[in-house]
Amino acid sequence: xxxxxxxxxxxxxxxxxxSVLTVLGVTIAILAFGLLRTVITTWYLGVETSSxxxxxxxxxxxIIFPLPLSYRExxxxxxxxxxxxxxxxxxxVYKDKKNFFANFAVEPxxxxxxxxEFIVPPDDxxxxxxxRRGFIAGKKLADRxxxxxxxxVTLEGTIYPGKWDFILRGIYRGRDLNIDETQFFFHWDYLNxxxxxxxxxxxxQVGFYMIGISSPGISAQVSQExxxxxxxxxxxxxxxxxxxFVQGFIAMSEAIIVAIQLVSLVVILIIMAVVANTMAMTxxxxxxxxxxxxxxxxxxxxxxxxxxxxxxxxxxxxxxLGIALTYPIAGxxxxxxxxxxxxxxxxxxxxxxxxxxxxLVAFAAAVIPVRNALKLRVAEGLRRIG
Amino acid sequence: MPPEQEPIVRIRRVSKSYRSGSRVLPVLEDxxxxxxxxxxxxxMGPSGSGKSTLLNLIAGIDRTDGGTIEIGGIDITKMSExxxxxxxxxxxxxxxxxxxxxxxxxxxxxxELPLYLTGLSRMEKSEHVRTALAVVKLxxxxxxxxxxxxxxxxxxxxxxxxxxxxxxxxxxxxxTGDLDRKSAQDVLDLMGRLNSESxxxxxxxxxxxxxxxxxxxxxxxxxxxxxxxxDQTPF
Ligand SMILES: Nc1ncnc2c1ncn2[C@@H]1O[C@H](COP(=O)(O)OP(=O)(O)OP(=O)(O)O)[C@@H](O)[C@H]1O
Ligand SMILES: [Mg+2]
Numbered sequence: 001x002x003x004x005x006x007x008x009x010x011x012x013x014x015x016x017x018x019s020v021l022t023v024l025g026v027t028i029a030i031l032a033f034g035l036l037r038t039v040i041t042t043w044y045l046g047v048e049t050s051s052x053x054x055x056x057x058x059x060x061x062x063i064i065f066p067l068p069l070s071y072r073e074x075x076x077x078x079x080x081x082x083x084x085x086x087x088x089x090x091x092x093v094y095k096d097k098k099n100f101f102a103n104f105a106v107e108p109x110x111x112x113x114x115x116x117e118f119i120v121p122p123d124d125x126x127x128x129x130x131x132r133r134g135f136i137a138g139k140k141l142a143d144r145x146x147x148x149x150x151x152x153v154t155l156e157g158t159i160y161p162g163k164w165d166f167i168l169r170g171i172y173r174g175r176d177l178n179i180d181e182t183q184f185f186f187h188w189d190y191l192n193x194x195x196x197x198x199x200x201x202x203x204x205q206v207g208f209y210m211i212g213i214s215s216p217g218i219s220a221q222v223s224q225e226x227x228x229x230x231x232x233x234x235x236x237x238x239x240x241x242x243x244x245f246v247q248g249f250i251a252m253s254e255a256i257i258v259a260i261q262l263v264s265l266v267v268i269l270i271i272m273a274v275v276a277n278t279m280a281m282t283x284x285x286x287x288x289x290x291x292x293x294x295x296x297x298x299x300x301x302x303x304x305x306x307x308x309x310x311x312x313x314x315x316x317x318x319x320x321l322g323i324a325l326t327y328p329i330a331g332x333x334x335x336x337x338x339x340x341x342x343x344x345x346x347x348x349x350x351x352x353x354x355x356x357x358x359x360l361v362a363f364a365a366a367v368i369p370v371r372n373a374l375k376l377r378v379a380e381g382l383r384r385i386g
Numbered sequence: 387m388p389p390e391q392e393p394i395v396r397i398r399r400v401s402k403s404y405r406s407g408s409r410v411l412p413v414l415e416d417x418x419x420x421x422x423x424x425x426x427x428x429x430m431g432p433s434g435s436g437k438s439t440l441l442n443l444i445a446g447i448d449r450t451d452g453g454t455i456e457i458g459g460i461d462i463t464k465m466s467e468x469x470x471x472x473x474x475x476x477x478x479x480x481x482x483x484x485x486x487x488x489x490x491x492x493x494x495x496x497x498e499l500p501l502y503l504t505g506l507s508r509m510e511k512s513e514h515v516r517t518a519l520a521v522v523k524l525x526x527x528x529x530x531x532x533x534x535x536x537x538x539x540x541x542x543x544x545x546x547x548x549x550x551x552x553x554x555x556x557x558x559x560x561x562t563g564d565l566d567r568k569s570a571q572d573v574l575d576l577m578g579r580l581n582s583e584s585x586x587x588x589x590x591x592x593x594x595x596x597x598x599x600x601x602x603x604x605x606x607x608x609x610x611x612x613x614x615x616x617d618q619t620p621f
Contacts, residue, residue: 002495148614228390292486296500297475299468362423379448382482 007306011274011313014282019314026361027325029207029271030354034326035333035348036264042341043250043257049178050242052216054114057226058245066205067235074301077155078225080218081211085110088207092155094145098175101141102342103155103184105191114212117175124149132190134169136237138181140342144173160195182342211239234363268357269300275365279311283369288372291381300374309375311366312359319358323351393420394587395444400453402439405444413439415610417453424587428601435607436560437591444480444589445557446470458584474570475503478546479586481558484538487532487547493519494528494549496583499544504551518546522576538569545576549586557579558590 012019059065069086076084087106093099108129112120120128120136128134138146147153151168166186178214188206188367196203213222215328223239230237240248250257283290290303326346334344388417397419403412421427427453430435442448444593446462448595454461457477466611481491483606487496501511519525522542532540541561549555558577562570578600598604606613 002491002498005495006488006491013490287488290490292482292488293499295474295480297446297471297473297503299471337488377448379442382447382486383440 003302005304006308007313010197010282010286010306011366014285018278018281022314023273023321024360025274025323026271026315029274030319030322031329033264034268034322034350034354034358035330035345036260036267036352038326038333038344038346039260039341040264040331041347041350042344043253045178045180045343046246047243049117049180050246052219052241052243053213055213055219055223055226055239055243055365056213056242056245057211057237057239057255060206060238060283061229065208065235066202066207067209067237069204069206071209071235071237072206072228072384074229075098075209075211076224078222078229080213080215080222082214082337083110083114085114085210085212086206086208087111088191088205089211090155090160090186091158092160092184093158093273094153094285099145101182101280102180103186105188106185107188108185111210113183114210117179118172119172119175122171124172131167131169132187132193133167135166135184135186136170137168137184139171139173139340140181141184142168144182160191160290161366162194164194177345179345180342210242218357267359268361272361272364275311275315275361276368278309279365279369283307283373287373287376287381290376291378294376294378295382302357303373304370307370308363308366311369312362315358315362315365316355319354323354326350326354329335390581392423394423394425395419395421395589396454397421397444398456399444400435400440400455400616402443402452403449403451404571412610414443417610417612419601419612421589424581424585425585427590429501429589429591429607430593430595430598430604431607433593436610437534438609441557441559441589441591444555446474446479450507470499472503474549475500477554479550479551479553481541481544481556483560483563485532485537485544485564488538490533493524493535493543493546496532496543497550498538498544500547500551514550515546518550518585521544521549521580522546525594533616537565538571541565541569541573541575543579545573549580550583554587555578556586556620557590557596558588560591560593562592563593565578570594570597572604 023322038081057067057071059067066088072084072086073083085107087104090103090105094101094105099105112118112125126137135153147168149168149170153166153168155164156164157164158163172181192203210225211222213219219241226239227285274290293303294300330344330346334341337344397417400414400417401412402414403410405411417440429441431437439448443450444457446465448539454463456462460473461471462473487493490497497513497515501514504511506514515528516525519528521546524539524542524546526537527539534541535543545561548558556577561577562573565573566607574597577588577590578605581602583586588601590597592598604614
């Protein structure tokens with residue numbers, strides 16, 4: 001009890017300003033670390049939430065080249081394929097380019113069947129499926145622009161020119177926090193009809209096929225079979241799992257992720273230096289006291305515990321404060337940067353890493369002071385007093 | 387009242403020198419003395435003569451180069467660091483010139499500190515601390531921090547800390563060196579009472595002849611050699 005009291009008093013009562021500044025330093029470091037880690041986990045979220053039973057088929061040349069709608073029936077024949085859906089990236093702009101969000105023309109019935117993680121109330125779903133000009137939007141997207149069911153929303157086409165009116169028929173929620181609630185889906189038929197009227201060449205073409213298979217184990221085999229079918233045709237295909245597809249996208253920005261990872265590491269190294277400096281100062285000042293404790297018969301272990309404990313106490317206080325701040329600040333980030341990060345949630349794993357980093361910092365900072373205190377010869381230490 | 391004949395401290399042929407680089411500085415050479423149970427010994431001598439060194443050796447916080455030091459029949463020069471630390475916590479009470487209290491602990495907590503290493507229950511600890519603080523007449527100040535106490539009061543807290551474990555010997559290195567006359571007087575009175583009433587064995591290093599006169603006997607250390615004060619009867 002007495003030693004614990006001494007530990008607390010050492011940590012917080014000796015130099016209040018120094019303690020506060022050190023704790024604050026750790027708080028900010030942990031906050032920065034947590035936010036950077038969250039950016040990284042968010043980046044990989046698409047990979048995490050992808051389903052192993054979903055395949056994506058796209059044009060072998062590039063995703064920007066379409067595939068004929070006629071492939072649909074052929075793909076459906078492949079053994080192991082349960083559902084075939086398809087869609088196109090619409091790339092519409094709502095009022096201003098800054099209001100970016102993902103919008104797709106999809107085959108609605110099969111698409112929703114493939115994505116059970118998008119939860120649409122049955123009435124909304126019915127209304128959406130019945131209305132060719134209808135669309136559904138994620139909860140966050142609808143909230144962002146204040147859309148209500150029945151509202152007419154106009155998108156300015158970039159790939160498909162003109163002004164396109166859609167009617168909001170339903171709002172979907174994510175099955176869990178990691179599901180993107182900022183997307184916009186409408187009927188592919190509506191797009192195709194309009195294209196038919198103007199540009200015959202672009203009609204009956206889809207951007208991608210989404211395929212549901214019966215089990216993850218057959219994904220490689222099904223992919224091969226599909227691609228083999230269209231080999232040597234005008235539009236050759238490449239089929240891969242949704243996960244591989246998303247990873248391919250992320251790979252393009254891998255360098256940024258590596259940079260962020262490095263920065264998060266540097267933040268921890270800097271705070272390590274700061275805490276180590278504080279611990280070195282405080283323990284040097286207390287050399288005499290450690291000598292007295294040793295004189296009274298306290299072993300090196302107790303003194304090591306006092307120093308280590310103090311380092312842990314200061315660092316963990318900062319860490320807990322930092323974690324407590326990470327949540328609201330990440331929330332604010334998510335709101336303001338919704339365009340770039342549709343989902344910005346602090347993962348439990350990030351909090352765990354925060355703690356691990358804090359404990360590492362505490363230990364690293366205390367190592368040299370502990371070693372010095374253990375080496376201290378009592379008679380020598382006492383001479384330094386006065 | 388003479389001290390009992392049975393020596394509690396038996397020092398034989400102790401030598402100690404310090405090395406700094408290639409230079410060797412001999413401080414103590416072939417020192418032998420007996421200190422009886424219940425003795426109150428003052429150790430005097432010029433600065434740098436090795437008084438603190440000798441006291442530290444007796445108290446088990448420094449190592450001899452040769453010779454033996456037996457305290458209560460146990461040779462402490464043969465002990466390991468760990469054994470020595472445990473032995474100190476049981477057998478030695480320390481009083482320093484600069485009090486050496488822990489500034490963030492109250493008077494009570496400072497006195498309680500050495501009891502941490504004993505197996506006493508909480509009740510027993512509290513009882514011991516209160517008794518020790520009563521002996522030094524500071525019971526009413528037990529919640530005060532060192533900074534809230536005068537030098538003399540701090541030294542009395544240090545004395546309470548030294549006696550709280552009921553040690554075999556009490557060592558004091560210039561306990562009045564940093565005090566004004568009145569406070570020094572109080573501290574010496576207290577040490578005198580501990581010796582005469584509680585029969586504590588006290589070894590005190592001092593420069594102050596007034597302080598030395600309060601002791602039962604005086605030893606002089608000069609150039610590494612111990613001698614009896616001319617006006618004191620040898621024991
Ligand atoms: N760690 C050390 N290394 C080298 N020399 C030392 C060391 N400790 C003490 N000495 C030297 O040993 C001698 C005796 O020191 P000590 O402290 O025992 O003297 P003292 O009699 O207590 O002096 P004072 O009255 O000034 O306190 C001194 O010359 C001192 O400089
Ligand atoms: Mg001295």
